[in-house]
Amino acid sequence: MKKVAACAIVLSVSRLRAMLVSGLEGGHRPHYSAAVALIQRNGHPADLVTVGNLARYADADGTPIAPEKLQPAVESTIFDLASVTKLFTTTVLLTLVEEGRLGLDDPIAGWLPTFGDGERRRITLRHLLTHTSGLPALLQLWTDWPDRASRVQAVLDAPLVNRPGVTFEYSCVGFMVAGLLAERTTGQRLPDLVHERVCRPLGLTDTGFLPELAGAARAAATEYQPHIGRGMLRGGVHDENSWSLGGTAGNAGLFGTAADVARFGEMLRQGGAVDGVRVLRPDTVAEMTRDQLPPAIDPGFRHGLGVRIGDPHWMGPLAAAGAYGHTGFTGTSVLVDPSRDLVVVLLTNRVHPSREWSDIAAIRRAVAEFAAGS
Template sequence: MKKLAGCAMVLSVSRLTATLVDGLVGGHRPLYSAAVALIQRGGHPTDLVTVGHLSRYADADGTPVAPEALQPALESTIFDLASVTKLFTTTVLLGLVDEGRMSLDEPIADWLPTFGGDERRRITLRHLLSHTSGLPALLQLWTDWPEPASRVQAVLRAPLVNRPGASFEYSCVGFMVAGLLAERITGQPLPDLVHERICRPLGLTDTGFLPDPARAARAAATEHQPHLGRGMLRGSVHDENSWSLGGTAGNAGLFGTAADVARFGELLRQGGAVDGVRVLRPETVAEMTRDQLPPAIDPGFRHGLGVRIGDPHWMGTLAADGAFGHTGFTGTSLLVDPSRDLVVVLLTNRVHPSREWSDIAEIRRAVAEFAAPPVCRG
């Protein structure tokens, strides 16, 4: 545990530590084996807590690894970010909108010829990023399309479950399409786009798809997946659809550290630029963080372009301030609250050793509540 610059009291930091340590114990079962929480106020890190170990179990039954194999979670630990990837995919595409290479409201079938047809021709980038495209939540590419070459076409031809614009359906398929769209517009692979447009300019040296062996050695383990011939995952993407597409997809696949995710959060908090590096126009970030759902669609929260807005389920009382961000299935989250100059990052491996073991919504709320009180400066 570290106490960083600022005037948050040590007692308060101890409360944050206690919250994360509680997750190591859990109730019926531990919620995760590793967790890192990083809170920034006004662009400065004030609270950093690391607990646990990168891997605690050898299989989904919870067989413990040998004590000598335990590695502590550190500030430098890399986590599978899961659906936090969607924020990066969104930022890449909104950058292309800023450049005039496409618009939010033109049919994406103009770029993806095998995508269109009937109602599908009405789907726009705005629909994809606000989860109102009518595309399904998921496909099972790894079982239903055994030939890798057929999986991209399966994504592009996924059947609609509703009319575009008629309902909110959180759709990983829609973000897989979004990643393919970015690649088609630019002629570049998505990993290169994320690196060149976001990670390199911002200095996010530990964020990217497909970690090399050195980075994988710093990664927190996720799930044991012997049914896919994968064993205990560590440094390999957890999301089966992204894995089926080679580990790079618009919905999931990025790995990163808490510090990198927090710096990306600062980019959004500060309107698209940080430390003189501009990635998005201020007007674009304003549109990104504006509720895109019409009054007739009310899922219990608001949703912008790639960001959840005001969701009390995991934001706690910060939801009332218009905080926005995203969670990841593996146990990750980024929360940004411009009204409080606040960025909150929580990275865990809650699917280790099995996704059936835990739900960390309560921990997410507790970390958000810890960050919520005003903290003096000076």
């Protein structure tokens, strides 16, 4: 019986590996140079696969790196998490709500005075975390403003594109505002808040902003960005807005490993605590992961506080069960399905060497389908 079970595990991992290897080969171009998939069931690692190399190309034209300089991706490879950062920012803000320092439905103008006029007076933390604030999706901070101070002010002054509460507009600007709100409320920088309130309690030793030299050496490369005076990125944040703010923003900037991201997901799956360490109260996680959108707002999925819910575009069959999580532009994702006791993490560097090369939605769906059925 044990031999049969062992064979089943080997076959299972082989199927998952084949999926990820297909992304290394791609079609016209590879989808990524490195990938790590980690599937946890009931809090325990069930499947772990690593494929590829930390970097494969020297520039956006696809000039290959010499074979002797290739470094294989491993379980401890650090990836630029991109918008998965938003979940950590959300968690920090919800700890402040639990402490009574912020209210989900209080106007943010009490802390950020530029939101004190006109329709902007109606914007609340709930609006920011559900992408219903009316703020624009993006600003080009790195081209339109000369320094960090003016860029921060541009974020705080961003004009509304919709009335608050009536439209879903996925807004990195809204999460940059959310990060600034956390800083103004506490007087601490966002990296310190994420470390003290999320990473340190959970023991996420490989997760944080601005990787130190040792961490950067373990990082998967992302994009070649000569248009803003940067070369091939490895350990430097990919998101240009976050980069222009010093690499620390509420929308993007975190780096981490698959094991760390899975532990964060497990904390949510277990209602805010893992291994006896509580980060959020159960009722807070329940509020975070319930649908917050009015029925009239239908972007093709549902949304909680920071988390996307039931999105078939990348969750595959797990969407029907109301799974929740988030993706990152660099090719990362974390998916939690409480009905199956599942946490699914897929980390890739799909923007290497260029964001124009690939879309990994099909691979995300395939991994979710594998997790649902294996």
